[in-house]
Amino acid sequence: MATVGFIGFGVMGAPMATNLAKAGFDVVGFSRTPERVSNLASDGITLASSLEALVHASDVVITMLPDSPDVEDVVLGDGGVFANAAPGLLYIDMSTIRPDVAVRIAQSAEAKSINALDAPVSGGEAGAVEGSLSIMVGGSKEAYERARPVLTAMGRTIVHVGPAGSGQTVKAANQLIVAANLQGLAEAVVFLEAHGVELPSALEVLGGGLAGSAVLERKSQNMIERSFNPGFRLSLFQKDMGIVQAAAREKGVTTLLGSLLAQMISSLVARGDGDLDHSAMIRLVDELSRT
Amino acid sequence: MATVGFIGFGVMGAPMATNLAKAGFDVVGFSRTPERVSNLASDGITLASSLEALVHASDVVITMLPDSPDVEDVVLGDGGVFANAAPGLLYIDMSTIRPDVAVRIAQSAEAKSINALDAPVSGGEAGAVEGSLSIMVGGSKEAYERARPVLTAMGRTIVHVGPAGSGQTVKAANQLIVAANLQGLAEAVVFLEAHGVELPSALEVLGGGLAGSAVLERKSQNMIERSFNPGFRLSLFQKDMGIVQAAAREKGVTTLLGSLLAQMISSLVARGDGDLDHSAMIRLVDELSRT
Numbered sequence: 001m002a003t004v005g006f007i008g009f010g011v012m013g014a015p016m017a018t019n020l021a022k023a024g025f026d027v028v029g030f031s032r033t034p035e036r037v038s039n040l041a042s043d044g045i046t047l048a049s050s051l052e053a054l055v056h057a058s059d060v061v062i063t064m065l066p067d068s069p070d071v072e073d074v075v076l077g078d079g080g081v082f083a084n085a086a087p088g089l090l091y092i093d094m095s096t097i098r099p100d101v102a103v104r105i106a107q108s109a110e111a112k113s114i115n116a117l118d119a120p121v122s123g124g125e126a127g128a129v130e131g132s133l134s135i136m137v138g139g140s141k142e143a144y145e146r147a148r149p150v151l152t153a154m155g156r157t158i159v160h161v162g163p164a165g166s167g168q169t170v171k172a173a174n175q176l177i178v179a180a181n182l183q184g185l186a187e188a189v190v191f192l193e194a195h196g197v198e199l200p201s202a203l204e205v206l207g208g209g210l211a212g213s214a215v216l217e218r219k220s221q222n223m224i225e226r227s228f229n230p231g232f233r234l235s236l237f238q239k240d241m242g243i244v245q246a247a248a249r250e251k252g253v254t255t256l257l258g259s260l261l262a263q264m265i266s267s268l269v270a271r272g273d274g275d276l277d278h279s280a281m282i283r284l285v286d287e288l289s290r291t
Numbered sequence: 292m293a294t295v296g297f298i299g300f301g302v303m304g305a306p307m308a309t310n311l312a313k314a315g316f317d318v319v320g321f322s323r324t325p326e327r328v329s330n331l332a333s334d335g336i337t338l339a340s341s342l343e344a345l346v347h348a349s350d351v352v353i354t355m356l357p358d359s360p361d362v363e364d365v366v367l368g369d370g371g372v373f374a375n376a377a378p379g380l381l382y383i384d385m386s387t388i389r390p391d392v393a394v395r396i397a398q399s400a401e402a403k404s405i406n407a408l409d410a411p412v413s414g415g416e417a418g419a420v421e422g423s424l425s426i427m428v429g430g431s432k433e434a435y436e437r438a439r440p441v442l443t444a445m446g447r448t449i450v451h452v453g454p455a456g457s458g459q460t461v462k463a464a465n466q467l468i469v470a471a472n473l474q475g476l477a478e479a480v481v482f483l484e485a486h487g488v489e490l491p492s493a494l495e496v497l498g499g500g501l502a503g504s505a506v507l508e509r510k511s512q513n514m515i516e517r518s519f520n521p522g523f524r525l526s527l528f529q530k531d532m533g534i535v536q537a538a539a540r541e542k543g544v545t546t547l548l549g550s551l552l553a554q555m556i557s558s559l560v561a562r563g564d565g566d567l568d569h570s571a572m573i574r575l576v577d578e579l580s581r582t
Contacts, residue, residue: 099486122500134500136493157499161492169486170493173479177502180475180548187471187546188464191535194542195390195460201452202427202461208448209413209425211468213504244482251485252581255478257471260551290543 001025004150005048005058007074007081008095009036011230012121013064015128016094016154018043023153030054055084060150061091067239068097076108087113090146094135096120096175096236098243099168100250106139106164115143118164119151120171124232132156136174138166172247175240178278179261181215186282189223190289199224222279226286231277238262238269292316295441296339296349298365298372299386300327302521303412304355306419307385307445309334314444321345346375351441352382358530359388366396378404381437385426387411387466387527389534390459391541397430397455406434409455410442411462415523423447427465429457463538466531469569470552472506477573480514481580490515513570517577522568529553529560 003026006017021027021044030048031037037047048054051074055061061081065071071093075081081091091114093105102118109116117139127133133155137144144160151158161170188211192202203220206212222228241262248255264284273280294317297308312318312335321339322328328338339345342365346352352372356362362384366372372382382405384396393409400407408430418424424446428435435451442449452461479502483493494511497503513519532553539546555575564571 122496122502124501127500134496136496157496159492159496161496162488166486166488166493169483169488170496173483173488173493174497174500174502176482177472177475177479177497177504177507180471180478181468181502181504183548184468184471184475187539187544187549188468191467191539191542191544191546192460192464194544195457195538197453197457197460197464201450202457202464205413205425205427205448205450205452205461206465206468209418209465210415210505210509211413211465211472213468213472213506214501215504216468218501247486248478248482251482253478253482253485254576254579255482256555256576256579257474257548257551258478260548264547285545285547288545288547 002059002150003028003057005030005054005061006045007031007054007062008064009040010064010066011125012128015125016064017045019131020150020153021045025150025153028054028057051079051081052084055081059090061089063093063095065095066236068101071095071097071105072101075105082108082112082114085112085114090115090143092117092119092147092150094119094121096171096240096243097168099165099172099247102138102168103165115140115146116164117143117147118167119147120167121155122171122174136161136167136170138162138168139164169247172240172244175237176244176255176258178215179237179241179265180257181213182219182278182281183261183264185216185220186223186285189220189282190285194289219279222277223282226282228276228280230275231279233274234265234269234276234278234280235274237278238265238274241265293350293441294319294348296321296345296352297336298322298345298353299355300331301355301357302416303419306416307355308336310422311441311444312336316441316444319345319348342370342372343375346372350381352380354384354386356386357527359392362386362388362396363392367399373399373403373405376403376405381406381434383408383410383438383441385410385412387462387531387534388459390456390463390538393429393459394456406431406437407455408434408438409458410438411458412446413462413465419445427452427458427461429453429459430455460538463531463535466528467535467546467549469506470528470532470556471548472504473510473569473572474552474555476507476511477514477576480511480573481576485580510570513568514573517573519567519571521566522570524565525556525560525567525569525571526565528569529556529565532556
C-alpha cells in the first residue's frame, strides 16, 4: 500500500493519522513541535526527521492544520511540501481554510504536476476517532478517485462536490448552517427554561418534528448542563465564520443571519470563551436574559 | 367509543378529523362557513346544526383554528364551547396560539370542571394526512391520559410537556428553531450556488454531518427549485414568530436571532409572499444578493 505523509497532529489530525495506519497504510509523520509526535510510534506511525524527508518518502501528503496561513506556510513556503515534491505526488489538505487559498494552492500544484485536493471534514473529534467523518472534496475527479482509498480510512460520507476550492466552500456552508442551528437551539432552550417547561420531554417532541437536527440531538445536553468541554472550540468557529463572511462577500451574497452569528461568536471569544465548545453560544443568550 | 366534536376544518383540521373517524370515533363537526364542511359526510363525520348541538353531543371537543382570537371567541364567547359544556367535558385545543391565552382558557375550564389541554402539532399537512403529527401537550397529567387514545389517532410522537400553556410554549420554541434552521439553510444554498458548487452532492455531505436536519432533508429541494407551494404559509409563520417574541419578552428572554428572523418573515409577508411556503425565506436572501 501507499506511503502517506501526515502533517498536523492536533485533536483531529492525530486520530485521523492513527486510522490510516490501522487501515494498513505506511504513515510517516512530521511536526515542528516534536512533543506533539513523540508517542506516535505506538500507533504505528514513523517519524520523519524533516519535512523534506517526509515528502521524499511519501506517495500521498496530507495536511491537517489550524488556519490558512499555516497551510500556505507548510505547503507553498521555502522548503515546504511543493518545493520538495516530485511530479505525481497526491496532496490532500483536510484543514478548514479559505476557498480562495485552496484555489491558489491547486494552481500552484498544477504548475508542478502535483494532484491537489481540498478535503475538509465535519464530525468533530468523535468522528475523527471513529473514522466516521464527513469529507467534502474539491478538485479533479481523477485526483478524487486516486484519494478515495486513503479518505475511506478516515471517513464514512465522502463526496466529491466540484473543482478546487469547492470542498472548502461546502465546509463554510456547513459551519453557517451549524451556527444557525446552534443559536436557534440555544434561544429555544433558554426560552423553555424561563417558562418552566420539562426540557427532556420538550426536546423529545421537538426532535420528532421539523425542528429535529443533528445539533439538537448532539448538543442540547451540553446546553442544558451548561457544560462546554470541547468538542469544537469557539476560537476555531470564529475563524470559520470569518471564512464564511469573506467568501460570501467575494461572490456578492448577503448573509444577514451569518453576519449576526459571526458577531455573536466573536463576542464570546473576545470575552474569554474561545476555548469552550461551540454549544457555549447559549452563554450569550443567558447573559442577555433575566435568569 | 367516545364522541368527538371537531371545530376547524382547514388544511390541517380536515384530515385530522377524518383520521379520528377512521380510528372509530363518532366525529361531529361544525363550521360557521358551511361550504367548508359540506362534503364531510363521505369521511364518516356527522354535521351538527349549531355549536351548542355539537357540544351537547360530545364527550371530547377539539378546536383547530388559525389564531388566538378565533379560539377565544369559539371557546370562551357567548354561546361558545364552555357556555354550553357540562362538567367533565374534555376540551383539547390543537391550534397554535399564545401560551398566556392557553393558560387563561385552562383557568376558565377549571372553574367549570372541564378538563382542558393545549396540544399544538408539528408535521404539516403531510403529517396531518398520514396521522404522523408530533403533538406537544400541556395540562394535567390526568387530562393527558384521558386524551391519549384520541391524540393517538392523529399523531405519532405524543408527549406531555408540563402544565397548561406548556404545549404552546414548546410549539413556540419549535417555530423559533425551524425559522433559524430555514434561514441558515437558505443562506447556505445561495452561497453554494454563487460559488458554483454542485448542490445535490453538497447537500448529501452536509446532511451526513452536524449540519444535518429535518429542514435540510425536507425543504432544500423547494429552495433549489424556488418552488414554494404550501406546505406551511409564511403568514401563519409570521403569526407564530409574533407569539415567540411576546412569550420571550414576558419572561425576560432575549432572542436576538429570533427577532431578526421575525423581521425577515414579516418583510416577506408585507411584500406579498404570505401565501408561499416558509421555504420562501430564501427569496429575501436572493433579493439582497447579486444573483
